[in-house]
Amino acid sequence: KNQVEQSPQSLIILEGKNCTLQCNYTVSPFSNLRWYKQDTGRGPVSLTIMTFSENTKSNGRYTATLDADTKQSSLHITASQLSDSASYICVVRGRDDKIIFGKGTRLHILP
Amino acid sequence: EAQVTQNPRYLITVTGKKLTVTCSQNMNHEYMSWYRQDPGLGLRQIYYSMNVEVTDKGDVPEGYKVSRKEKRNFPLILESPSPNQTSLYFCASSPGQGWSPLHFGNGTRLTVT
Numbered sequence: 001k002n003q004v005e006q007s008p009q010s011l012i013i014l015e016g017k018n019c020t021l022q023c024n025y026t027v028s029p030f031s032n033l034r035w036y037k038q039d040t041g042r043g044p045v046s047l048t049i050m051t052f053s054e055n056t057k058s059n060g061r062y063t064a065t066l067d068a069d070t071k072q073s074s075l076h077i078t079a080s081q082l083s084d085s086a087s088y089i090c091v092v093r094g095r096d097d098k099i100i101f102g103k104g105t106r107l108h109i110l111p
Numbered sequence: 112e113a114q115v116t117q118n119p120r121y122l123i124t125v126t127g128k129k130l131t132v133t134c135s136q137n138m139n140h141e142y143m144s145w146y147r148q149d150p151g152l153g154l155r156q157i158y159y160s161m162n163v164e165v166t167d168k169g170d171v172p173e174g175y176k177v178s179r180k181e182k183r184n185f186p187l188i189l190e191s192p193s194p195n196q197t198s199l200y201f202c203a204s205s206p207g208q209g210w211s212p213l214h215f216g217n218g219t220r221l222t223v224t
Contacts, residue, residue, distance in 0.1 A: 034212060043115070043201050043215025044154075051210075089154070097209065103153035 002027040004092050004102035012108045017080055021105045023073040023090035031093045035064055035075050038087040038104070047075070047088075077107075085109045113138045117202050117216035124192055125224055132187045132219050134202030140214070142205045143185040144169070145177065147198040148218075154201065160185055192223040 004025045036044035050066040063076045090102035144159035156169030160179040176188040200219045205211040
């Protein structure tokens with residue numbers, strides 16, 4: 001069964017610290033993986049897309065990695081800011097265009 | 112401004128009273144979809160549409176209807192709402208499938224009493 005598992009479920013860190021969110025998937029055959037950020041009361045917004053041939057991609061203070069062999073992705077946030085407080089959702093698309101959503105990691109940044 | 116607009120943002124209704132949540136996009140996207148988001152369950156797809164007059168069931172379609180008579184609009188209809196349909200609903204659109212990101216509306220919080 002195609003699944004996307006995210007960990008941790010929630011995370012609390014101090015402003016300025018770094019953190020890493022994990023995403024493991026079993027979707028096969030794989031097409032691409034996106035990380036979305038969802039602020040409270042808003043719809044999710046795409047942060048980055050990872051394809052089979054990409055290992056690392058950065059978007060400002062966000063760096064996503066992908067290991068297609070182990071079917072794992074991570075989202076690393078550097079020098080966290082209060083505005084990073086949000087849910088982060090890993091979304092995997094199979095080559096059949098079926099989209100599988102992870103349940104998200106809720107990140108709280110404390111001042 | 113390119114956006115997906117959902118209305119209303121908040122809705123409280125009673126069991127059995129038909130309601131419609133509207134969704135409109137101004138990006139000329141072919142693909143549109145509806146999701147519900149519940150604590151601990153994440154986003155689950157209700158229905159999707161690849162183009163005008165083409166709709167298909169997602170993972171949790173029971174109790175919902177949709178229509179796609181125009182490219183820009185994709186309303187979600189609850190013919191006889193029940194309390195288990197209390198949830199946060201999101202409409203999304205994209206140019207097509209494959210590499211395109213989903214563009215989400217800001218959600219409709221529905222409470223059925």
